[in-house]
Amino acid sequence: MVIRGVAAIDHARDGDLAFIAQSAYDEWLEKTPASAVLVRKDSPRGRCPAIIRVENPYLAFVRIARERFGIGEPRAQGIHPQAYIHPDARLGKGVSVGPFSVIDAGAVIGDGTIIGAQAYVGERCEIGRRCQIGNRVVLEHDVVLGNEVIIQAGSVVGSDGFGYVRDGERYYKIPHVGRVVLEDRVEIGANCTIDRGTFGDTRIGAGAKLDNLIHVAHNVEIGENTVIAAQTGISGSTKIGKNVTIAGQVGFVGHITVGDGATFGAQAGVTKSVPANTIVSGYPAKPHAQAKREEAALRRAPDMLKRLRRLEKYLEARDPNFAKAFDEEASRKA
Amino acid sequence: MVIRGVAAIDHARDGDLAFIAQSAYDEWLEKTPASAVLVRKDSPRGRCPAIIRVENPYLAFVRIARERFGIGEPRAQGIHPQAYIHPDARLGKGVSVGPFSVIDAGAVIGDGTIIGAQAYVGERCEIGRRCQIGNRVVLEHDVVLGNEVIIQAGSVVGSDGFGYVRDGERYYKIPHVGRVVLEDRVEIGANCTIDRGTFGDTRIGAGAKLDNLIHVAHNVEIGENTVIAAQTGISGSTKIGKNVTIAGQVGFVGHITVGDGATFGAQAGVTKSVPANTIVSGYPAKPHAQAKREEAALRRAPDMLKRLRRLEKYLEARDPNFAKAFDEEASRKA
Amino acid sequence: MVIRGVAAIDHARDGDLAFIAQSAYDEWLEKTPASAVLVRKDSPRGRCPAIIRVENPYLAFVRIARERFGIGEPRAQGIHPQAYIHPDARLGKGVSVGPFSVIDAGAVIGDGTIIGAQAYVGERCEIGRRCQIGNRVVLEHDVVLGNEVIIQAGSVVGSDGFGYVRDGERYYKIPHVGRVVLEDRVEIGANCTIDRGTFGDTRIGAGAKLDNLIHVAHNVEIGENTVIAAQTGISGSTKIGKNVTIAGQVGFVGHITVGDGATFGAQAGVTKSVPANTIVSGYPAKPHAQAKREEAALRRAPDMLKRLRRLEKYLEARDPNFAKAFDEEASRKA
Structure with a gap:
């Protein structure tokens, strides 16, 4: 049998690989023209020629779609002649840079990283291997990215934090000399803002995923594999643990600590530290x-x-x- | 009489056309030096040389300002020599493209569409006639726009949605192969993010208007002539009806349905489906x-x-x- | 003694100037290798070679760091050959413009102003002296900036406001002919949106500071030295006084007035005018x-x-x- 493509079960045709993760879709096993279907271990039998039982059908489908069929993978396109690469920048093997992008002095970019159009990579940035820096992303100076980091269009990483010293009625801007560090496999959505640290660093741990329009203030730390939905804001110096789940439009005040595995309902207003593995919601946020x-x-x-x-x-x-x-x-x- | 320009009633001079839509401004009819004033059918008399009674004075004024005087209309400026147009892109008659903009392979742009500076139009995008794509807008690949669509500066249309399959503690990114479809006369403000569908499409119906910094997640559908104020977020797969009015900073959870003509107060947190023609507010959102x-x-x-x-x-x-x-x-x- | 650099007290080395603003850090006076430390007037004695007592140690440190060591100051880099400067634009002495930036017709830029990469300065903009316009900022046409204004990456100033006249079920866009005026020393964070006025101006007073992802609607006025944290939204025609403090994710309805010196808690939903010097929070916002x-x-x-x-x-x-x-x-x- 030859599998020529992948498709959702309700769109699949002869030659396609599809999947069924939820029993509500089991009936499709009787009628799909797909050539093969990935199903749960407890799925019923069906008429499809190849029914493949796996632990997690959606995961198996996504990995095959991406790794065998290249779906969702950006294409390397080389260095566009209208990109501006500073002579002191160093680019690894197979790096792509789109038109009108800027790679500034001292930036180092790892093998296989793909940088879109109109992006800006500031002075002394260090970018790992196989990262995807979207169109029109800004990485200000001294931003450090691990491997396989994804940043979508329009996000700004390394903006100065919102810090002022008061002098009577006037505010005097505090210079920000810290960095932003995004560890391996961090993913950032579109039009987010992630401020650099004042003296130390703002840091997002390996595997953490952020949605769109999220604000991360100076000196914030976010733990590994934490997931944050759109329009959430985290104020300065707050520390979020590992494996935390944060719904949309949540706000955190500054200088608090969130334990590993905590969960936050949408629009929660978090005004004090939260212990590990607790579920909180509401304003002010309290146990759910x-x-x-x-x-x-x-x-x-x-x-x-x-x-x-x-x-x-x-x-x-x-x-x-x-x-x-x-x-x-x-x-x-x- | 020659009308040389248009102005607000409190700034109008001899030769100007002005309007009075609210009775609070009726006193100006006695003292304005404007040459002509558009007024309501029930407005009082006044000293102005030409008093024109119409159903909707503001609407009449806006149409005359735009259609006769070109106010608020962008000027066609042709293709800037420093734009990058891929050889496989197809541009209609009278298309403008600003400096440092990119029109990528396979994009098709309709007659009279104006694209600002530093904008990005991705592969296979289809853009209708007389659209206005602002400065620094990103349309990722396979975005479809009807006619007379307006997108303001900095908005990103077609970013990947926030979808992951869990594999133990790790999250594995789901490829997004759906499109974004913005129908005729849709208008999008500045720095919004509109994610593409996972398999199907994200779709915004004809005439819908979105303000700034709005987040629309993957597979969302928004009905015709729905109006959404700034900083609102709509989670994945939620369906919003026609003629819905949504105030600022509202949040919708995913997978719910909002009936036609519903109205949402500012900062409402919408946690379940809402019937047609109801007014809701608060957190969790409830009948007003x-x-x-x-x-x-x-x-x-x-x-x-x-x-x-x-x-x-x-x-x-x-x-x-x-x-x-x-x-x-x-x-x-x- | 020669001071070679500045550092936080817990990172300082021999030759550095550091500071201690809070008594919790006083113990460092005994053990820091720093050559000089700025301290409060009531700080204890210590072993550091030079202990300098001042009114506000953090302010003194920040001013010395910035003014003597240039920390946080952008470097003038001249006009990049790949910038596009319209022949009718006028640039003062020592102006810098980064690669792929656009300075459009009629724009006037004051001495010493630094414009980053991929920024857009629209027709007839007036920018004062020593401003910092970040990477990828958009100033639409007719935006007016005082001196020493700072705008960070990705912000859009001068987008059209969210104003429509209804014609049956359809909405008809109101042209926006007003300006945006940012007075001296205004600072705007990353990815904000500040809409221009309909007929009059949107205006932000001298010394006001705005964080990231903030929305300011058409015809809003913000008073001097007012401070606004991230993701706050201010609806059309609302007037905010001087020295007001606004926490993150606050929302203001339109057409209200906020008195001088008022303070708003995070996520407050402000539905009516607020007198001077009051502290409000919650939804709907009420006295704290x-x-x-x-x-x-x-x-x-x-x-x-x-x-x-x-x-x-x-x-x-x-x-x-x-x-x-x-x-x-x-x-x-x-």
């Missing part, structure tokens, strides 16, 4: 179960107010001194 | 009237707590077994 | 002390609900007509 209880109580608050008034009226009707009695007790206690 | 009632009750909550304590003390003072009595009842019920 | 009281009451709301039920059960158990009695009273009152 507590937040749900408070939300439920808030939904009943208008009703509670009515019932409270009813009790007061009932007692007032039966005891003309009800309000007075309370006042006396209050003054006795005081 | 309910949210207002809950806010009102919350404002009274500190007072409720005091009143509740007063009732308990009153009853305790009158029945030494008050607390005990309750406990007995509770155990009887259990 | 009230917000804290309401948060505290909300934490107790689940408990309040239980206690309310207990009271009702207690009274019901003692008076079979409890619920009825209330209903009768209610109908009597009605």
Whole structure:
């Protein structure tokens, strides 16, 4: 059998490899014209010529699509004649640089790294092997990237942090001499901003993934394999652990610590440190179960107010001194 | 009479056309030196030489300003010699491309479309007629635009979505082979990010308008004439209906559906599907009237707590077994 | 003694100037190899060869680092041969323009201003002296900058505001003919968007500082020395006073006024005008002390609900007509 391409199960044709990860799609095994389908170990039988049982069908599909068919892989295109490469920059083997990109003095770029169009790689940046620097990305000076780092279009890495010393009513900008370090396999979405450290570094650990429009302030540290959804902001010097999951539009104040494995609901406003392996949500962020209880109580608050008034009226009707009695007790206690 | 220009009523001079849409400005009809003023059908009389009564004075003014005086219209400037146009790209009649812009292989651009400076139009993009692609916009590969689409500076259309398959603690990037489709007259503000679909498309319907710094995730669908204010984020696969109005900083979780004509208050956190023509606000988003009632009750909550304590003390003072009595009842019920 | 460099107290070596601003670091005075340390007037003595007592050690350090050692100061590099300067642009003495930047027709740039790579300065922009326009910044046409303005990478200044006139279900774009004016010493972070005014101007007062990913809508006015943290959004025509402090992810509705010296907590949702010198937080934003009281009451709301039920059960158990009695009273009152 020859597999000529890959496709989603509901679009697959003869010659395609497809996958079924969720039982809701199992019925397709009976009707797909795909030549082969990757399925779960407990999937039912079907009519498809080749049914391949694996631990994680989606993972297997994605790896085959990428590694065998090159899907989603950028193509090396060499150095475009309209790129500007400073004579003091050093480029590894097989590096691509798109049109109107700038590689500035002292930058070092590892083998197989692909840099898109109109990107900027600042002075003394160190970029590892097989990275993908998207169109119009800016890496300011002294940014350090591990291997296989991906940065999508429009993101800015190494901007100066938001730090000022006050002088009366005026603010005086603090120079930022720290770096940004993105370790191996870090991925950054589009139009993010990641500020450099003041003296030390801003650091994102290996395998961490950031979505679009995320703000990471100066001196922030993010642990390995942490995942952060779009429009989240992390204030200065906050330390986020490993394997943390952060939903969209979350905000963290500065100078707090988040333990490994914590999880944050969307729009959470995190005002203090969070222990490992806890789930928090809401504003101010609190344990998720507590937040749900408070939300439920808030939904009943208008009703509670009515019932409270009813009790007061009932007692007032039966005891003309009800309000007075309370006042006396209050003054006795005081 | 010769009208030489257009101006706001409080800046207009002799020879100008102005407009008055709100009665608060009616007094200007007595004192403006403007030569002509567009007014509502029910506006009072005034001293201005030409008072033109129309259904919608602001709309009439805007159309005349744009169509007769070219105000707000970009000028065609041809292909700049320092743009890079791939030999396999096809450009229609009267297309402009600014300096340092890239039009990549296979891109097709319709007549009269104007592309600013430092913009990137990726491989196989299809752009309709009379579009305005701003400075430094990125359209990644296989983005499809209808006619008269406007995209402002810095926006990225067609970035890969935030999709990973987990492999133990590691995340493995899902390739994105879907497209982004922006239908006729869609307008996108500055520095937005619109991700392409995983297998299918991300799609924004005709006439929809998006403000700045908005995030639209993979496989999202937005209906016709929907309006979205700045810094809103829409998570993956969520479907927003037609004629929906969304205020600023709203967040939508993924995989939900919003009916036509719904309205969302600023900063709403939308955690589940919303029926057509409903107004929602708050976190988690709920019907607006309910949210207002809950806010009102919350404002009274500190007072409720005091009143509740007063009732308990009153009853305790009158029945030494008050607390005990309750406990007995509770155990009887259990 | 010769001072050869500057460093943080915990990294300083022989020949360095360091500083200690907080007493928590005073112990370093005993052990630092730094040659000189700037300290507070009330700092203890120590072993360091030169201990210099000043009012504000961090401010003194930052000024010396910047003014004597050039730390954080961009280097003038002249006009790059691959920049595009329109013949009708006018550049002052010592202006730098990086590769692939565009200076369009009629732009005027003051002495000593440094423009990075791939930046765009639109038609008729007026830029003062000693400004720093970062890599890939876009200044659309008719943007006016004072002296010593700093704009970081990726920000867009002068985009059209989000303004439409409705014509049935369709929206018709309002042309924006106003300007953006950034006064002296304004600083803007990375990937912000600042829209131009509709007829009048959008204006940011002298010395105001904006962090990353901030949205400023059309016709907004921001007062002098106001400080705004990342991802905040300000809707159209809102006026923010002087010396205001705004934390991250705050949202302001349009057409409101904020008095001088007000302070906003992170994620506040500001729905109405705020008097001078007040501290507000929460959604909808309210005086901070009230917000804290309401948060505290909300934490107790689940408990309040239980206690309310207990009271009702207690009274019901003692008076079979409890619920009825209330209903009768209610109908009597009605």
